[in-house]
Amino acid sequence: MSTPELHRGIGVPAHAQIEQWLTAAIASGELAVGDRLPAERDLAADLGVSRMTLRHALAALERRGLLVRTPGRSGGAFVARPRIDCDLTGLAGFTEQMRRAGLAAEAAIRTAATVGADAATAAALELEPGDPVHEVSRVRSAEGAPVVLERSRFPAVRFADLLELDLSGSLYTLLRERYDMEPHTAVEHLEPRLASPGEAAELGIAEGTPLMLIERTAYTADGVPVEYAHDLFRPDRVRISVTSRWSGG
Template sequence: MPPRAVSSTDDIKYALLRLIREAGFHPGERIGSERELSASIGTTRERVRQVLDELEAEHRVRRATGRTGGVFADDGRIQRQLNTTESVPALLRQQGKSVETHIVRSDIALATPYECRNLDIETGAGVFRLERLRVVDGEPWSLEKSTMPARRFPNIATHDYTGSLYGVLEQHYGTKSSTAKETLEVAFADADQAMLLGVSIGHPLIEIRRTAYDVDDAPFELAHDLFRADRTRVHTQRYGANWKRSPDTRSARSNRSGNPRIQPSKAVQPSKEQG
């Protein structure tokens, strides 16, 4: 039996919300396309689109374009994927979010012993430190710090980093991210972080630390990202025992700096670029 046609905006909105509720869609789950939803409740795509505009403004759904696009259940949180190194601005655009990037720090400094070990550079080498604040839909969302060897990237401090960091590295230096190791923890905002992120001291944050490797398996970036926990949902994907990974060649690679090197336990194979 075909669905009973609905006509008023309120009826369409009620029908869509009932569909989400009765099907038990969780935030981030795909509900369907505009065409599928209009057919399901017996109305036109134009009217469904008008109601989806309202629901999106209320953070009850979000829409995305492309091959994996459609209408998704939502609660206003921003989706952060761990299984991709696609740029943060690109991920936000896919979720229909507007993003502004503010440069907090951009300078050359002396590398710490930790940075020397993990970037495989000599003691006393210089590093480029970049700190950026992401503001999403007019509200602070994340504080992202990146550290890279200055000798490898001449004049690195002269570029525009309000867009994609990895885009700059590929365009100007031919460096592409091949693998990345990330760890995730819960953190709590200190005074400086709270001021930048617009939260109170002690506010819960999602902390992600990353080491990125190029196609030659050389580390080129250390990253320390903080996301507001009240605005973020983290997604990851696990693989079974038959997942084929390339051999870990890091243990065989010569340590040019002579610093003791702690081997990563697992490399995440990304699909695109981050930054």
């Protein structure tokens, strides 16, 4: 990989020029997913900048999800997989979102049990605290890479035999085809949080890695609540979008 000549005194800092160069190399395919950049010492010397300047550029690319940096002798800076666009404008489950992205969705079931509804779950699903709900926790992956840790709760009174079914595919498809209670609308709240040790282990990331929590209550077209969920997304793998429309005022 040939390094560019950086220009001085043009109003664009050296770290920004390095960021632009590497961004273009990734976009053009000169640098492919999984490619490792040269060692910092060598790359900084080739570019004629300090390692601090280079690290500034690499950190910006990591924040944008273009690079992944790992410590240790076998570590370094690697070209990351492109982030997957997940549009919250329409109520599409993970399986459908991955289909739109041309990726194969996978599910690893962690828990599937009937539990008593806590206060938040009961309020969301219009139940009494302690009423039975089916809790299904799954790690969802795309092309073998963990993307989201899902925990969904469904009112047992409406889906009595849910846990006896195949839970490895789209749960929304099950709700539609077996129970005729397809989710139609949802209220969702987004909140950043840091990965706990258990969450980090499930998602294959370091403890304390930033995640995006989406808390969702899904309703049928008749307004019946059918799901209360907490989904933890890896923002280095997913870009969440919402389409807004001007309503006047």
